[in-house]
Amino acid sequence: MSVQSVLLPVFVLVAMMFVLIAMTAVERTRVLKSGKTRIKDIALGEPNWPVRATQIANCMRNQFEVPVLFFALVAIALPLRQTDLVFVLLSWVFVITRLVHAGIFVTTNSVMKRGMAWLAGVLVLALMWVYVGGRLLLAL
Numbered sequence: 520m521s522v523q524s525v526l527l528p529v530f531v532l533v534a535m536m537f538v539l540i541a542m543t544a545v546e547r548t549r550v551l552k553s554g555k556t557r558i559k560d561i562a563l564g565e566p567n568w569p570v571r572a573t574q575i576a577n578c579m580r581n582q583f584e585v586p587v588l589f590f591a592l593v594a595i596a597l598p599l600r601q602t603d604l605v606f607v608l609l610s611w612v613f614v615i616t617r618l619v620h621a622g623i624f625v626t627t628n629s630v631m632k633r634g635m636a637w638l639a640g641v642l643v644l645a646l647m648w649v650y651v652g653g654r655l656l657l658a659l
Contacts, residue, residue, distance in 0.1 A: 525602045528610040529593055532586060532617055539579035539621065546572045578624035582617070585637070589613055589644055596651045609647045616640030 550556045550572050560567040568576065593610070596602050620636035623629055 520602050520604060520607050522597065524607050525593065525597055525610070528607070528614040529590065532582075532589070532614050535618060535621060536579070536582045536586075539575065539582060539625075542625070543572070543576045543579045546575050574628055575625055578621055581624070582621070585641060585644065586617060588648070592644070592647055592651060599655065601651045601654050605650060606647065609643055609650070613640055613643045613647065616643060 547556075547568065550569055551558060555569055556567060556572075566573070589610075593602075596606060616636050616639045620633055620640060623633040623636060
């Protein structure tokens with residue numbers, strides 16, 4: 520597969536992460552300007568943000584957990600030439616689960632639906648690791 524095909528899902532996921540970072544900044548700025556939260560109440564990381572600001576920030580922070588394993592796998596698989604059509608398709612499925620997860624998180628925040636999207640993504644990512652690991656071990 521081409522490098523572009525392999526990296527496009529990565530760039531889509533990173534773009535979503537930047538959108539969530541921007542949403543967090545906008546919401547926190549709005550709350551501070553409105554006076555609902557004061558800087559001294561959150562200066563040391565105290566959890567004094569309103570629910571909506573916390574919801575978006577938690578979603579953004581969540582993108583630095585499971586997706587890190589995806590980024591690591593791409594960084595390993597690409598230079599080792601272990602990225603084929605199956606890898607790219609699974610990458611897209613993983614990214615779609617992350618988009619769905621984030622969409623649920625910042626809207627309805629249905630824990631059950633969000634959890635299902637999270638679990639689907641983790642299972643796809645685990646399959647990707649097994650797939651790449653198996654290909655590498657069989658090549659020995």
